[in-house]
Amino acid sequence: MAQTTDKKISANNHFAEEWVGRIYTTLCVLVLVTTIVAMVYFVASRGLSTFFKNDVNVLELLTGLKWSPEGQPPAFGALPFIFGSFSTSILAALLAAPLSFCAAVFMIEITPKFGRKYLQPVIELLAGIPSVVYGFIGLSVIVPFFRDVFPGQGVGIAAGALVLSIMILPTMTTVATDALASLPSGLKEGSYALGATRWQTIYRVVLPTTLPSLLTGVVLGLARAFGEALAVQMVIGNAPFIPRSLFESASTLTSAITLSMGNTVSGSAHNNALWSLALILMLMTFVFVFIVRWLEKRSKL
């Protein structure tokens, strides 16, 4: 008799535990979902208030060339920032993509043992280096070098893109390496059996089949470069104009936010305009995520 009640109690305990666990994990997920919904809502509502409250035309913000929110009359042309963000991150991705592909091919196809054992851990380690450190290196190596070699102050889109490309290289290489490593070995062996050389195998078999995954890596790198704030801000010069050369001071969306957000009053037109820049950053994040998803779907084929 006593035994059966004991059993019942312990069974009840387990069911109680089950419920506690279920509720706890569900709450955790709800926190996650609430956070992102709140974030999207607040960034969107603050970002859109530039257009609704301060009566700035959307087209004016997206295509205007003059940014002087405190001026008389104030001007909210964010094209220089948009241009700066896109040019630095796209240049960085274009620089880093072939390099990361070569590094991945080297690690997987050419020296699998050495590459996987020594090179890959080091590259993964570099992915963890804080972005301010990259910015500091850019400021103390790349900028002085450009100043000596090219006309201008050394700061600008070229310096920003170079710093970003070094920064995103480890991430892109890791994705590319995983993609190459997950390729079924039968495909490669088939190609070798037909008498193809290693290079022929790489660019006729390996490259086409892993292309969607490789592009995923490129887009992830691009997204990281696009959203990076401090490393770029340190080397780009922060002049709110579209530069006439790669070595002239420029600005990005993130650098504009970083520099001005602390000096504006919440609710002012200038503050709202900065939120609009954040909104553009957020929308671009969505675009990148959807491109990645689309590519991932393609790679399953």
Place this chain on the structure above:
Amino acid sequence: MMKPKTVDKIATAVIIGVAGLIVLVLAGLLGFIMVRGLGHLSFDFLTSPPQSIRAGGGIGPQLFNSLFLLVLTMIITVPLGIGAGIYMSEYAKANKFTDFIRLVVEVLSSFPSIVVGLFGLLMLVNYFGLGFSLMAGALALTIFNLPLMVRITEQGLKSVPREQKEAALALGLTKWKTITSIMLPIALPIIVSGTILAAGRVFGEAAALLFTAGMSSPRLDFTDWNPLSPVSPLNPFRPAETLAVHIWKINSEGLAPDATEIAAGASAVLVITVLLFNLVARWLGRFMYRKFTATK
């Protein structure tokens, strides 16, 4: 038309050359930080407070702030992240809502950290009235780190052999009991090493902290360990400039004559810490795996 063999040789040479170049650049990068920074490292530099105009300032409070913020963040992130990860991996049904959560996690993980910082400024600092404080910084970093934690937990739980999970369920254990006493111990090596790597990311993050933990540090009294006192280093509601933020600040507006040296020294400290986190993560993961699975 060149012979395919010649092309192959050229291509191989190019690839090896490029890989060598990357190794050189990366090695040069690490070497540069170490050479520039290590010379400036000393016990005094690591413990003394910074000077704003004179030379000879240290990074003591910044280093402490970074570590304390890391601990605070992980205390909040780990239970939340593991909980959400368990839900996603074990409880979530294959439906639209789960797909939506997956999308949310993916979007959140690629959010620019400056936008997370702005959200922190709006919600945590102003709306919830936390002000520029360690707490606001820790919560912002939680937002930033949560998706990673969820993914790590999911990965860990996915690595558990199916038979083991099914055996536990077949013995009549409840799902929660199966997860906590059968699956989590097996998944622990992956979760622990992933968590340490995530911690390294927290340690180096700056953009999300500019407008949440703030860009200044009050005068700290390292003999006062009462968490409620405003000068106590343990007070979570005081503003705190971290090491990464400090590097950024002295580079963009540093007035001290030795600003570059301080930045170099602080960068070296950051990089060494991240390196340590990586090594510890690898070692601990391997050690726990051996311990739990009795493999050699």
